[in-house]
Amino acid sequence: MSAAGHKLLNQGKVRHTYSVPDLPYLMLSVATDRISINDFVLGSTIEKKGAVLTSTTVHWLISELTGISHHLVAYGTAIDKFLLPGAKKDPDLRSRTLVVRKLDMFDLECVGRGYITGSMYKEYRRIGFDQTGGMLWGHLLPPGLKDGSELPEAIFTPTTKAQTGHDEPLDWREVRKKYGLDPEMLTLHYYTIASRYARARGIILADTKFEFGTHGERALVLGDEVLTPDSSRFWDAGSYSESIEKGKTPTSHDKQYVRDYGKGIKTPFSDGKGAAIVGIGNLDPANPEHQQFVGSLTLPPEVSERTTGIYLGIHDKLTGRHLPAFA
Known part of the structure; x- marks a missing residue:
């Protein structure tokens, strides 16, 4: 995936970023169809995945998280005025590309959790807090939680943003000392808004990751992808209680299916x-x-086909529409 004639700035696991001619404060963020699990990029691609990530992010920023400071400048057909002639009017590029402001990103991933699962539940069990309860990642957790249990309240569990290796959990108190209250408060605020919105559509938002930066001002700006099936865990609300009672992880609408295969x-x-x-x-x-x-x-x-179906399905449930066509 490329943007014809535009200079490649960075190639990430899933996204490429490119320069915008004569506008050095902007860049193109192009979501590929690659998929990563456990900090590895697989050799396969997932059809339409990049378009799902892009359209889902746009939906949240334009329709639901209104009034917030974010990096999005243009999407869909509106990106053409920022493109070189050889890249204009490309339906595929329009479907997976955002024009965004460059940010000085924090070296931090901000995770909001309303449920315990994944790496946090694994550590909770390893230490034995499922029997005794205890302080984990700066949060006092009760005993008896199962994989997928709802937490007493939503919590902020930041991690490092590793270039190689795994992201490591950080104590929220140390993050507060270094970055102030804003990353924590905004993460929990956005998580709460999105959780209520998703629940009204039969979906539980178990956890999600936000990334913040600055752009010549003191206030934080929300960047990167937002509330996508790559950055979030979405569960089926209808079967949630039965799954927990049976000791099973709730039915997921994200890349957990590929993680399980792995x-x-x-x-x-x-x-x-x-x-x-x-x-x-x-x-x-x-x-x-x-x-x-x-x-x-x-x-x-x-x-691969089932994963495409999962991504398209959660996109449609959350946005209330199918993927837009940009012919």
């Missing part, structure tokens, strides 16, 4: 005890050999 991948690597490593999540993203192996993997067609 748990069964047999790798050619061994751990420190000589045992074969099974599961992409048990590999080290800072290890080039592990990265090369995962990058060579292709998803079975049925997994």
Whole structure:
């Protein structure tokens, strides 16, 4: 995926950014169809995924999180006036590209959680807090929580933004000392708005990630993707209670399906005890050999097709429409 003639500024796991001629304070953010899990990029792509991420982000910023400071400048057909002639009037590029303000981004990922799952639940169990309760990542958690249990209140669980390896949890109190109250307050405010909106449409927003930066002013600006199935966990509200009672993770409408598929991948690597490593999540993203192996993997067609269906489905539920066409 490229923007013809535009200079590539950065190539991320899923997004490429490009320069905008004569407007150095702007850039093109192009969402590809690549998919990453456990900080690895797989060798397969997911059809229409980039368009889903772009359209979903636009929906939240334009329709629901109104009145906030964000980086979005143009989308859809409106991006053409920022493009070089060779890139104009391209329906595919219009579907997956945002024109955004460049921000001085915080070296921080701001996670809002209303439910315990994923890495937090794994650590909760490992320490034994499921039996005793205790202080985890700066939050006092009660005993007896199951995977997917609703927390007493939404919490702020920031992480590092690692260039290599895994993101690591940060204590919110240390983040508050360094960045002030705004990242925490805005994260929980936006999470609450989005959670209520999603719940009214039969979806539970278990957790989500926001990223903030500044643009020549003191106030924070919301950047990157917003409340997408890549950056969030969306669960089916109708089957939630039954799933928790049975000790099952709730039905997801995000990339958890691919994460679950990755748990069964047999790798050619061994751990420190000589045992074969099974599961992409048990590999080290800072290890080039592990990265090369995962990058060579292709998803079975049925997994790719189902993932496309999941992404299109949650997009339609949240936005109330199908993907727009930009012919």
